[in-house]
Amino acid sequence: MQGLRRHITRRRLVWLGLFGVTWALSQYSFQIYKALDARWIIRFPSRFQLNLDSAISGFLDWLVNTANFWLFTFRDLTRAIAWVIELPYQFLRNLLIEGFQSGLGQEAVQIAPSLSWIAVIALAVAIGHYARDWGLAALVGACFLYLAVFGQWHSAMITLASVLVAVPIGAAGGLALGILAYRSAWVERLLRPVLDLMQTVPVFAYLVPILILFGFGPVAALVATVIYAMPPMIRVTIMALKGVPEELLEAGRMMGATPRQMTWKVLVPAATPMLMVGVNQVIMLTLNMVIIASMIGAGGLGFDVLASLRKLDIGGGIEAGLAIVVMAIALDRASQAFAERRMTHRRHGSVLQRHPRSAIVLGVIVATFLLGQVIPAVQSYPDAWKISTGPFWSDAMAWINVNFFDTLEAIKTALLKAVLLPVKKFFAGIPWLWGILAAGVIAWRVAGWKMGIVAALMMGFIAASGLWGEAMVTLYLCGVSVFIAVLIGTPLGIWAAQRPGAGRIILGLMDTLQTLPSFVYLIPVVMLFRVGDFSAMIAVVLYALAPAVRYAAHGIREVPPHLLEAGRMAGCTPRQLLWRVKLPLAVPQLLLGLNQTIMLALSMLVITALVGTRDLGQEVYIALTKANAGQGIVAGLSVAFIAIIADRIVHALSDNQKRRLGL
CATH class of the missing domain: 1.10.3720.10 (MetI-like)
Structure with missing residues (x-):
């Protein structure tokens, strides 16, 4: 017992000593630098700094303008990817909001309108009922009705088109890579650090190369969204496949299933509930990305929020943000219901008896198409019926500012002086060399010597980059x-x-x-x-x-x-x-x-x-x-x-x- 106490005491002394030295250096590093006339104590020497930024920019420039793969250039490859993504995206935009046209520019003639707002809501209700019950159907339908009533329908349908393209690509790509990693240990080891980087590198960081490779527009935004939303699907797929009971695998082997049959007829069906959790994560991350993606041309609700932020339009920003929340709730609850849904036996009888929901939705689409030709309110939600909460939010924020400005300012000043500024001074004064050593020691003491070396190297990279x-x-x-x-x-x-x-x-x-x-x-x-x-x-x-x-x-x-x-x-x-x-x-x-x-x-x-x-x-x-x-x-x-x-x-x-x- 005494030995254990001495061990705990030694550990505490190590941590206290490390903190004490770090605090002392942070407080007096500037004085040490002045006394020794050694600027390198504060800032990493410029002549030894890495110039990776210019090298990376030069490589991307070469890739876009010069790289040639015999039969095609890299630009041809990116254009082909953009074309493949743009086809379903433009189709969905036409279907949901813009209608189908023939011709270009002023000569364009509309040959078919988009789905009416009533038809889209009916389709959402049918999906909710199919996924679970009438309760979910009412919730999903109410969410989509909210988008129409509060004047967010047009932007919401553009966002929905992006989601309906990005989610299948992200889910299918994540499933394929997850299966490959499950089948091959070295692929899983290779993917693990890549996934760590994909999930920790800020989105803005890879918006720039995507912008260079694919140009400004919705396709570049969709590519960025897929990269951002795919990692959870890969991780969930690996976990779900590893969690399939051994008895099922043994039964598949005894029946003589080939590796392909084992994957698609045993593993994937058994793991489907867990895989749907991954799909749910892809949906939520896709919706979380819509505003950031609007910076490179995504449009939709994300662009509305970003534009409101730039204008400091509190009402418009909250309205558009709440529309994203409402859409997220509808898609989240529906995808969760699909994850929990159990397979049912197929009904016998006519097509109408086997697929009653599909028949009803098709009837609504046809009826609203015909009625929309004579009653515009059936096709597009009338502006006169729309409600705006923007003034309410703006007035509420103004009222808070007028009545509580002094209180809020006092709280802000107190926290700045008591917490933020002292902590900022502590971190800002840590010399780069000691910071690298301290990070390595902390990681070594907690996670082992290998992690200690990795942590020191990573912090060394930051210092050597001049950041x-x-x-x-x-x-x-x-x-x-x-x-x-x-x-x-x-x-x-x-x-x-x-x-x-x-x-x-x-x-x-x-x-x-x-x-x-x-x-x-x-x-x-x-x-x-x-x-x-x-x-x-x-x-x-x-x-x-x-x-x-x-x-x-x-x-x-x-x-x-x-x-x-x-x-x-x-x-x-x-x-x-x-x-x-x-x-x-x-x-x-x-x-x-x-x-x-x-x-x-x-x-x-x-x-x-x-x-x-x-x-x-x-x-x-x-x-x-x-x-x-x-x-x-x-x-x-x-x-x-x-x-x-x-x-x-x-x-x-x-x-x-x-x-x-x-x-």
């Missing part, structure tokens, strides 16, 4: 935001787990926060607090709060009942049961929630570059505005490396805690 100062600002903003999000989210999660009534409200609110597009958070925050680090921090906290709440609630609920009963038999009060039994056993889940909070905070920090932060996100955004692919990729990789280091350290902490608890 050390920006990286420290990123760490400061992310650290403060994550700390506040966990400080708020963990008690809320515990409350949600302890009180089912409150839990329904809290988790429902978290659902809303998770479906709101990231840009939407910026509009009210900027209106209330103006631009700067404080506004960025508030937006990041709101965006990253949900996983802290969810994982805390899940961890408390998943504590084994027999351990709770043992605590009660030992005479624990409810408070003691929470602090001495539930919370210690929930620590692994709390750490996983911390990990997800960090990931969301880093992804949101790139978005907050629009409100004046001076971190790596700002570097990525500047690269996008200048179409500088090299600068964007280097800054994006720097963000990704910070995310990977944090992810590995927190996962290692979670695994260590599980081993201590015997879980």
